[in-house]
Amino acid sequence: xxxxxxxxxxxxxxxxxxxxxxxxxxxxxxxxxxxxxxxxxxxxxxxxxxxxxxxxxxxxxxxxxxxxxxxxxxxxxxxxxxxxxxxxxxxxxxxxxxxxxxxxxxxxxxxxxxxxxxxxxxxxxxxxxxxxxxxxxxxxxxxxxxxxxxxxxxxxxxxxxxxxxxxxxxxxxxxxxxxxxxxxxxxxxxxxxxxxxxxxxxxxxxxxxxxxxxxxxxxxxxxxxxxxxxxxxxxxxxxxxxxxxxxxxxxxxxxxxxxxxxxxxxxxxxxxxxxxxxxxxxxxxxxxxxxxxxxxxxxxxxxxxxxxxxxxxxxxxxxxxxxxxxxxxxxxxxxxxxxxxxxxxxxxxxxxxxxxxxxxxxxxxxxxxxxxxxxxxxxxxxxxxxxxxxxxxxxxxxxxxxxxxxxxxxxxxxxxxxxxxxxxxxxxxxxxxxxxxxxxxxxxxxxxxxxxxxxxxxxxxxxxxxxxxxxxxxxxxxxxxxxxxxxxxxxxxxxxxxxxxxxxxxxxxxxxxxxxxxxxxxxxxxxxxxxxxxxxxxxxxxxxxxxxxxxxxxxxxxxxxxxxxxxxxxxxxxxxxxxxxxxxxxxxxxxxxxxxxxxxxxxxxxxxxxxxxxxxxxxxxxxxxxxxxxxxxxxxxxxxxxxxxxx
Numbered sequence: 001x002x003x004x005x006x007x008x009x010x011x012x013x014x015x016x017x018x019x020x021x022x023x024x025x026x027x028x029x030x031x032x033x034x035x036x037x038x039x040x041x042x043x044x045x046x047x048x049x050x051x052x053x054x055x056x057x058x059x060x061x062x063x064x065x066x067x068x069x070x071x072x073x074x075x076x077x078x079x080x081x082x083x084x085x086x087x088x089x090x091x092x093x094x095x096x097x098x099x100x101x102x103x104x105x106x107x108x109x110x111x112x113x114x115x116x117x118x119x120x121x122x123x124x125x126x127x128x129x130x131x132x133x134x135x136x137x138x139x140x141x142x143x144x145x146x147x148x149x150x151x152x153x154x155x156x157x158x159x160x161x162x163x164x165x166x167x168x169x170x171x172x173x174x175x176x177x178x179x180x181x182x183x184x185x186x187x188x189x190x191x192x193x194x195x196x197x198x199x200x201x202x203x204x205x206x207x208x209x210x211x212x213x214x215x216x217x218x219x220x221x222x223x224x225x226x227x228x229x230x231x232x233x234x235x236x237x238x239x240x241x242x243x244x245x246x247x248x249x250x251x252x253x254x255x256x257x258x259x260x261x262x263x264x265x266x267x268x269x270x271x272x273x274x275x276x277x278x279x280x281x282x283x284x285x286x287x288x289x290x291x292x293x294x295x296x297x298x299x300x301x302x303x304x305x306x307x308x309x310x311x312x313x314x315x316x317x318x319x320x321x322x323x324x325x326x327x328x329x330x331x332x333x334x335x336x337x338x339x340x341x342x343x344x345x346x347x348x349x350x351x352x353x354x355x356x357x358x359x360x361x362x363x364x365x366x367x368x369x370x371x372x373x374x375x376x377x378x379x380x381x382x383x384x385x386x387x388x389x390x391x392x393x394x395x396x397x398x399x400x401x402x403x404x405x406x407x408x409x410x411x412x413x414x415x416x417x418x419x420x421x422x423x424x425x426x427x428x429x430x431x432x433x434x435x436x437x438x439x440x441x442x443x444x445x446x447x448x449x450x451x452x453x454x455x456x457x458x459x460x461x462x463x464x465x466x467x468x469x470x471x472x473x474x475x476x477x478x479x480x481x482x483x484x485x486x487x488x489x490x491x492x493x494x495x496x497x498x499x500x501x502x503x504x505x506x507x508x509x510x511x512x513x514x515x516x517x518x519x520x521x522x523x524x525x526x527x528x529x530x531x532x533x534x535x536x537x538x539x540x541x542x543x544x545x546x547x548x549x550x551x552x553x554x555x556x557x558x559x560x561x562x563x564x565x566x567x568x569x570x571x572x573x574x575x576x577x578x579x580x581x582x583x584x585x586x587x588x589x590x591x592x593x594x595x596x597x598x599x600x601x602x603x604x605x606x607x608x609x610x611x612x613x614x615x616x617x618x619x620x621x622x623x624x625x626x627x628x629x630x631x632x633x634x635x636x637x638x639x640x641x642x643x644x645x646x647x
Contacts, residue, residue: 007031016046024054034062035097038104045168049119052167056112059104066101067250085255092263099263103272106251106260111171113244117197118170121182122163124189164190176205183212188222195225199241206239207296215307219316226317228324229290236287237324294328297321301332305356311340314356331401334394335360338367341387346371364395368417377424381432384443388414411449418444418453419460419515423469426457430476447478451530452522455537459500459560460515464553467545474541480531496521496529497536497563504561512557535611543614546599552576559614566617573615573623576600577630597627 007030014023028037041059046052070088077087092099164187170178175198182191195203206227213222230237250256261272288296301314315336322329339359354370362370371387372380392410399406418429433444444450454473463470500521504513525533540559547553552575562568577600600623604615615623 008036011040016044019044019046019048019051021050021054024051024058028055028058034065035101038062038101038108042104042107045171047167049115049167052115052171053112056108056115059108060112063101063105063108063251066098067105069095069098070102070256071250085259088256088259089262092259096263099260100265100268102251102256103260103264103268106249106257107272109245109249109252113197114171115167116244117194118163118165118167120193120197121165121170121187121190124193125164125187175201176209179205179209180212183209184214186214186217186221188225191222192224196240196242197244199239199243203239203241211300215304216310216313219313219320223320226320226324227288227293227296227326228321229293229326231325234290236289236293238287290325290327293321293326297326297329298332301336311336311343311356315340331398334397338391338394341390342367342370345387346374346383364392364413365416367391368413372417375425377428380425380428381443384414384429385432385441388417411446414443415449415453415519416516419456419519421457423457423461423463423466423473427469427472427476430454430473434476435478448527448530451477451534452519452525455522455530455533456515456519458537458541459556460513460518462512462555462557464544464555465548467541467548470544470556471541474534474537477534479534480527482528482531496525496533497560500560501563501565504557539611539613543603546603547572547576547614550576550596550599551579554614562614563612564617569615569617570622570626573600573603573618573626574629577626578633579630593631596630597624600627 007027011027011031014027028040031037031040038059041055041062044055046055070091073087073091164185165173165178165181175194179191179194182188182194191209195206195209210225210227219226225239228237229235251260257272264272297318301318304310304317305314315333318329318333318336322333336356339354339356342359343354359367359370368388368391371391372383375383389410392413395413396406396409399409418426421429429443430450433442433450435447435450439445444453454477458470458473461470500518503517503521522530522533537556540556543559544554544556552572554572558568562572577596600615601620603613604618604620604623605613606616
C-alpha cells in the first residue's frame with residue numbers, strides 16, 4: 001500500500017514532460033493537503049493544453065473549502081465594507097493558509113480564462129473548429145517539424161504550424177506583451193480574440209499594440225482592430241468586450257484582493273498581478289476623441305509611408321479611418337489617391353524623386369504638368385481624362401468644403417495647361433474635343449471656349465513650319481450658322497483685330513505675347529464674332545502655307561500684326577518675289593514663276609466681305625510690279641508669257 005508521502009515525492013520527481021492527464025489526476029487526487037495541491041498546480045506550467053487544464057481545475061477545486069470558510073467569517077461580521085475587510089484581514093492573519101488558497105484561486109481562475117483564450121487563438125491561427133484545436137496542439141508538441149508532411153496539402157501544412165505563442169508564456173506574460181507578439185506576427189484574428197476576451201488589460205495599451213503591427217502589413221487584414229468614431233458621441237467606438245466570466249469570482253473582488261495581499265507571502269502577492277482583470281470596470285479605459293483618433297491615423301499614415309513608401313497600404317489605412325467616421329481623413333485619402341495615380345499611372349514609372357510631402361506642396365499647375373510630363377500626343381488625351389480630370393474635381397471639392405466654391409476652377413486650370421502646351425499636344429487634345437463626340441467624352445466641352453483656346457494657341461505660337469498641325473486644330477473646331485442680323489458682330493471682331501495688332505507690335509523690351517495673353521482678347525467675343533474670327537483664321541492659315549512654300553514663312557501672329565500695316569505687307573511681298581529667284585531656289589521654269597505670281601495675287605485678294613489675305617492692303621498692280629522686279633533681280637532671261645491685266 002502506497003502512503004501519501006510517496007505521492008508527494010512522486011509528484012515532485014515527475015518532470016513537466018512526463019506529466020499526463022492520468023498521472024496528474026491520480027497523484028494530486030491522492031494528496032489530502034489542499035494548500036500543497038493548490039500550490040503545486042500554481043507552480044506547474046506546461047504547454048500541453050489538456051494537462052494544464054487538469055492542473056488549473058484541480059487547483060481551483062482545492063480552494064473551494066477555503067472560500068466557504070472565509071464567507072462564513074464575513075457572514076458573522078457587520079454588513080459594512082470596512083467591517084468585512086477588517087474581519088477578513090483578521091481571519092487571514094490567524095489562517096495564512098486560507099489567505100494563500102484564496103490568492104492562488106484568483107490566479108488559477110485567471111489562468112483558466114487565458115487557457116480558454118489560448119485555444120481560441122490557436123483556432124483562429126489555424127482556421128480550425130474548436131474540437132480540433134487541442135488535438136492539433138498536441139501534434140505541435142509531439143512533432144513540431146513534421147518534415148515529411150510539409151509536402152502535403154495546405155491544410156496539412158496548416159496543421160503543422162506551431163502556435164503563435166507558447167501556452168506557458170501566454171499564461172504568465174503580461175497580456176499587452178502577448179498582444180504585441182501577435183501583432184508583430186500578423187496574427188490579427190488571434191489578436192482580435194485576445195482584445196475581445198481580455199479587454200480592460202489589453203485595451204489600456206491598444207495603440208501601442210496597433211503600432212506593433214509591421215508597417216508592410218495590409219490594413220484590410222486588420223481593419224477590424226482599427227479604431228473608429230461613434231457618430232452619436234463623437235468619441236472612439238469601443239471594441240467588443242466579451243469576457244469568459246461576466247462577473248468576477250469572490251476571490252477576485254477588490255476588497256478580497258486587498259485583504260489577501262496584506263497577509264499572503266511576498267511571492268504570492270507579486271503573482272496576484274496576473275489576476276483580477278475581470279474586476280476592472282468596463283469604463284476604466286479612457287476613450288479618445290475624434291480629433292485624437294484623426295491624429296493617430298495621420299501619424300500612422302506618415303510612419304508607414306516613410307518606412308515602406310507603399311501608397312496602397314497608406315491609402316487603405318486612411319480609407320478605413322474615413323469610413324469609420326474619423327474626421328479629417330477624406331481629404332488625406334483623396335490626396336493619397338491622386339498621388340498614387342501620379343506614381344503608378346502617369347507613365348514615367350516610380351520616380352524616386354517624388355514623395356508624398358513634395359506632392360502636397362505642388363501648386364495645381366505644377367501638379368497637372370507632373371501628371372502629363374510623360375504624355376505624348378498619342379496618350380495626352382487619355383491621361384487628361386483619367387488623371388487630370390479627377391485631380392481637378394478634387395480641387396473643386398476642396399474649395400467647396402473650405403467655403404470658397406469655384407465651379408470654374410477645373411476648366412480654368414485645364415485651359416491654362418493647353419495654352420502652355422506645344423501645338424502637337426494641343427492638336428491631340430482638340431482631336432478628342434470635337435463637337436461630334438458625346439459631351440462626356442470631350443476634353444473641352446464648351447464650343448465657344450474651344451474656339452477661343454484655338455485662336456489663342458494658334459496666334460500665340462511662334463511656329464513657322466507646323467502648318468499641317470495648325471490646320472488639324474482648325475478642322476476640329478465647330479462651325480456655326482450665324483443669322484444675317486448677327487453679322488454686325490463682325491465689326492466687334494474688327495475692333496478686336498485692331499487691338500491685337502497694336503498689342504502684338506514688337507516692343508523694345510519683353511518677349512512675344514503668350515497664348516494666355518491673347519486669350520484675354522478673345523474671351524469677351526460672342527459666337528457671331530468668334531465665327532467671323534474663324535473665317536479670318538482660315539484665310540491666315542492658307543496664307544501661312546503659301547508663305548512657307550516660298551521660304552518666307554511667318555508665324556500666325558504676323559498676320560495680326562500686319563493686318564492694317566501696308567509697309568509690313570509690302571516688305572514681305574518684295575522679299576517673297578526676290579527670294580523666289582535666289583541662287584538656291586528651285587524656281588527655274590515659266591510654270592514655277594507663274595505659280596509664284598498666282599500665289600502673290602491670291603495673298604492680295606480681298607475675299608468675301610472684309611476678309612483679307614497677307615497682302616490684302618496691296619493692289620494687284622503693285623503685286624505685278626514687285627513680281628517683275630523679283631524676276632529681273634535674278635539676272636536671268638525669262639519670257640513672261642502673261643498679258644498685263646487691264647486697269
